[in-house]
Amino acid sequence: MKLTGIIAYPITPFTADGSQPDLQKLAQSIELLLQNGCDAIAPLGSTGESAYLSFAEWQQVAQHSVQVVAKRIPVIIGISELTTEQAINKARFAAEIGADAIMVIPVSYWKLTDxxxxxxxxAITAEVSLPVMVYNNPATSGVDMSPELIVKMFRGIPQITMVKESTGDIQRMHKIYQLSSGELPFYNGSNPLALEALCAGASGWCTAAPNLLGSLPKELFNQVQAGDLQAAKDNFYRQLPLLNFIVSGGLPKTVKAGLALKGFDVGQPRKPLTAANEQQLATLTRLLNQF
Amino acid sequence: MKLTGIIAYPITPFTADGSQPDLQKLAQSIELLLQNGCDAIAPLGSTGESAYLSFAEWQQVAQHSVQVVAKRIPVIIGISELTTEQAINKARFAAEIGADAIMVIPVSYWKLTDxxxxxxxxAITAEVSLPVMVYNNPATSGVDMSPELIVKMFRGIPQITMVKESTGDIQRMHKIYQLSSGELPFYNGSNPLALEALCAGASGWCTAAPNLLGSLPKELFNQVQAGDLQAAKDNFYRQLPLLNFIVSGGLPKTVKAGLALKGFDVGQPRKPLTAANEQQLATLTRLLNQF
Amino acid sequence: MKLTGIIAYPITPFTADGSQPDLQKLAQSIELLLQNGCDAIAPLGSTGESAYLSFAEWQQVAQHSVQVVAKRIPVIIGISELTTEQAINKARFAAEIGADAIMVIPVSYWKLTDxxxxxxxxAITAEVSLPVMVYNNPATSGVDMSPELIVKMFRGIPQITMVKESTGDIQRMHKIYQLSSGELPFYNGSNPLALEALCAGASGWCTAAPNLLGSLPKELFNQVQAGDLQAAKDNFYRQLPLLNFIVSGGLPKTVKAGLALKGFDVGQPRKPLTAANEQQLATLTRLLNQF
Amino acid sequence: MKLTGIIAYPITPFTADGSQPDLQKLAQSIELLLQNGCDAIAPLGSTGESAYLSFAEWQQVAQHSVQVVAKRIPVIIGISELTTEQAINKARFAAEIGADAIMVIPVSYWKLTDxxxxxxxxAITAEVSLPVMVYNNPATSGVDMSPELIVKMFRGIPQITMVKESTGDIQRMHKIYQLSSGELPFYNGSNPLALEALCAGASGWCTAAPNLLGSLPKELFNQVQAGDLQAAKDNFYRQLPLLNFIVSGGLPKTVKAGLALKGFDVGQPRKPLTAANEQQLATLTRLLNQF
Structure with missing residues (x-):
C-alpha cells in the first residue's frame, strides 16, 4: 500500500432529528470526494464525529463507506477509543467488512505512558492484520506521541506503515523523516500546514477540505510534486483563510455548515456540539464566495 | 446540602481477570473511606475509572455504592460523558438509585464553546433535579472552564451549587470566590494544593488520598479550620511526597498499587492503562513506609 | 540575618523631564515604607526599574537608599545584569556603601545552562562577602531556575541564604521546602499568591504593595503568623483586586500612577514604558477608593 | 532596498583574554561570509552577542564591519536595547558610519504593550532615516510582536520595510503575508524552518549557518527559487542536524566552537555564557565531519 495524495475525510451526516446517521447522504458525500480526485477515503475520523457515535452507528457508517467506495480507491477506517478492548472490536469489524487500512488514535482520560x-x-495489530496508520493529534485525543515513539513503533510493529501527524509542528515531520531515514511515510493532518508539509516530504495530506474546496487540495499536491512552487503558493494562500476557519471552528460544525450553504444539508453535529452560529455562517458564506 | 470536609474517591476494583467490577471489594473500599472520617463519597470519578467502564458496569458501581453508603454520608456520582445524551442517561440513573448529588465534567473530542x-x-439539569457539582479538570477531560463561565452557570442554573476545581491554579479559586462574592462553594481537586486551597477558603478537598493515607487528609482539614497552621503545614508536607506520586503516576494505577501493597488487592486498571511498574512499586513502598 | 515579614520595594522616582532619579522623592518613598512597618527595603528591584538605569544612576539610587534607611532595617540591593562582569561591579558597590544584602537575578539574552x-x-560571591538572596522571576528575566538548582546553589555557595520565588507556582515553594529540609528560607515574590505562600511557610513577602496599601501587607503577615486565618483571608481578598491590577499592568507603571493619585508625584517610568493610560487610571482610582 | 537571499550573521570574536572585540578576526569572519555568497551582512545580531557588549565595543564592531564590507553588499546593523534612548543612540551611530539598514528588536524587562x-x-525612526527591519524573537528578547502589530507598524511607519520572524511558527509568516497582501517582505530567522519558510514565500533567510556550512544555505535558497524541491529537500535535511544543534546550544557558543574546530579561533562568548563543553564539542565534530 503506497498511499500518496489526498486522503479525504467525509463528515457523518445525520437524519433531521439527529437520531441516526443518514447513510444515503453519506454515500453522496463520499461520491463528491471521489469526483474531486481524492486518493483515499477516511470515514470515521475526527471530522466524521467518530467519538460521538454509538458502536452500532459506527459500524453502519464503516460498512456503508466501504460498500460505496467499492474498491475504487482505498478506504481507511478511523478508530479512536479509550479502551484497548473496544479499539480491537472496531479493528476486527473494519477487517471483516473489507476496509483497506485503519487509522488508529489512542484517546486518553488518564495520561498514557509510551x-x-x-x-x-x-494489542490491536495482534488481532487484526490490516495496515495501520498511526494518528497523532493531541488537541483532540489528549495523547501526544513523540516522533521517537512513533518511529519506535514503526520499527517494532510491522503493520504500522504510515503516520498522520496533526500537531501542526513541522519539526515533528522533520524528526520522523530523520529518525526513520525517510522510510516511514508521513501525512499532514494540519490543514494550515499543507504547503510546507508537502514541501518537506509528506506523502499526502489528510483533510476534510475537499468537502468544501473540491479539487483545490489535490491540485496543490500536484503543483508541489511538479515543483511549481509559485502556483502551489498561490493556490495555498487562496485556500488558507477557509482552512483556518474550519480548523478553528471545529471540522464537523464548519464543514457541515459549509455543505449546507452549498445546498447539501447533512444535519447538525451531535450535542453538546452545536450548529455554526450566525456569525460563523456569515464568515463562511464570505469565504466560500471567493471560490 | 452544605458539604464541607473530605469528599473521598473510591477506586473501582475489578475481578482478577479484569472483566468486571468487583462489587464486594468496592464495598470494602467504601467502608475504609467511611472509617477514616470522610464526609462524602464520590464513586465513578477520575479515580474510579468511570471513563473506562461500559454503561452497564457504570450502573452497577453507582447502584452498589449508594446501597453500601446507605445514607450515612452523601454520595456524589461522577458523570464524564462526551455526548449530552449519554450524560443525561447517567444523571437519570443516579437520581433513580437515590444518589445525593452528581459531579459532572464535560469531556471533549472537539473543543466546546462556552x-x-x-x-x-x-440539558442535564432540565432532566434531573439533583444538585450538581461542576467539575473542572482540563488535564483529563480536555475541557477548561474559566471561573467566569463557572460562576455564570452557578448564577444561571439553580441546581449548580458546588464546583470542584482541579487545575491546580490557586488563582482560579480566588477568581471564583471574587466573582461569586464568596457564595459558590469551591472544592479543591488538586492534591498537591490541598493546604493552600483550604487556607484560601475551599469548602473541602476532593481526594483519593484517604485510600492510602487514612485520616490524615481529614486531620489537615480540621487543623486548617482550627487555625493551627503549624500542625497543618507539618501534616501537609508529610503527605506531600505521596500526593505528588499518586498524581504524577495516575490515580487509578497508583492507588490500586498502594492498596495492594497494604494487603488489599483490588485488581489492575483497565487497558491500555497498566499496573504500576517495578520502579513505581519501589517508590510507593518507600513512601507508604513513612506512615 | 534572619529576615521575616515584608520586604518592600520602592519605585525609582524620576525628575519631571525623566532625565535622572529624584533622590529627594526616593527618600520620601522609603520613609513611607518604613512608616508602614516594612521589615526590609529592597531598592533597585524590578519595581525600581533597575534594568532601565545607567550604572551611574543605579549607584546613586543604591547609595542614597542605604543612607536614608540608616540601618533602621536591612537594605537589600537588587542586581539584575546580563554579564557576570557588570553584576560583580554592582555587587562590589553594594558592599562598599554598606548594604546588608544583595538580591541577584541573572538575566538572559541567550539561555543559560544550570x-x-x-x-x-x-563569580559574584567570590568577589563580595554580602549575603545573597537568589531571585527567580522568569517572566522578567528570561531565566527560570528550578528548585533543584536553587537548593544546589544554597548547599554549594555559603553566601546564598535566601530565595525570592516569583513564578507564582506554589509547588516551587513546596519543592524548595522539601529539597532543603526546610532550611532555605523562601520569600514570596508573586503578589496574588501572598496568602498561600505565607501559609505554606514563606518567611516573608517581597512586595511593592505597601507603596499603595500601607500596612495591610504587614497585617496579613501578622494574621497568618497568629493563625487567624479568617482575618488573613478577609484581608487578602480585600487586597487582591489591587494586587492583580498592579501585577498585570506592570509594577513601575501602576505603582507610580497610584502614588500620583494619592498625591505623591514620582514621575513616569522610563521609555519605552509609558505612564498608565486613562482606562488604567480609572480602574486604579476605583480600586484605591476602596481603602 | 530589495533584499533577497542569505542575510548572514557574523559572530563577534574576542581577544584571548576576552576583554575586547578582536577586529582583525571580525574582518576575517566577514570575508568568509562574503566568499560563501551571502547577500547581506548583519553584525551585532543575537549571534554577535550584541547584548553582551559595552556601547563602545558595539560601536567598534559596527564601524569596522561597515568598513570591511565596503559596500560590496548591504550591511544591516543589529540594535537590541531595553530603553528607547539607547536604541536611538545606536541607530544614530549606524547612520553616521554608513550602514545600509538597521535591524531593531525591542527587549523587555517589563512587558511592553503594543x-x-x-x-x-x-521614536527611533523619527531620529534616523535608515530602512528598518523589524526583528521578532521572543525567546531571546522577551517581547512577542504579533503579525497584526508588525503589519500595523509596516503600514504606519514608512521606514519599516522588512521583518525578520524568528518564532519558528510558520503560521506567523502566513499571517504576515495575508495581512500585508504580500507587500511586506519577511525573512526567516528560525534555522530549522528554512526550507518551509522559503517555500512559503520568505524573501530570505537570516542565519549564522554560513559561518559553518559555507555556501549550502545560499544553495538552498537558489534551489527553492528554481523549483527544484527534491534538491532543496535533500540539501535541507543534510543541514538540519547541524542547524538544530547550533540553535539548541545557543548560536554564539556553538558557532564559535565550530569555527575553532575548523581552525579559526575566535575566542569564547562573554560570561556568564561559557564555551561549548566536551560533549558539545564531540557532537559538533561529528556533525561537521559530515560535510
Missing part, C-alpha cells in the same frame, strides 16, 4: 501506547497498538 | 458547555449542563 | 547560572552566582 | 512597541519604533 509503553502503554506501544501496548495499545501491539 | 455556550455549548452551558447547554450541556442545562 | 552550570552557567551556578558560575554566575559563584 | 502601543509601547509602536512608540519605540516610531
Amino acid at each position: 509503553d502503554e501506547i506501544f501496548g495499545y497498538y501491539q | 455556550d455549548e458547555i452551558f447547554g450541556y449542563y442545562q | 552550570d552557567e547560572i551556578f558560575g554566575y552566582y559563584q | 502601543d509601547e512597541i509602536f512608540g519605540y519604533y516610531q
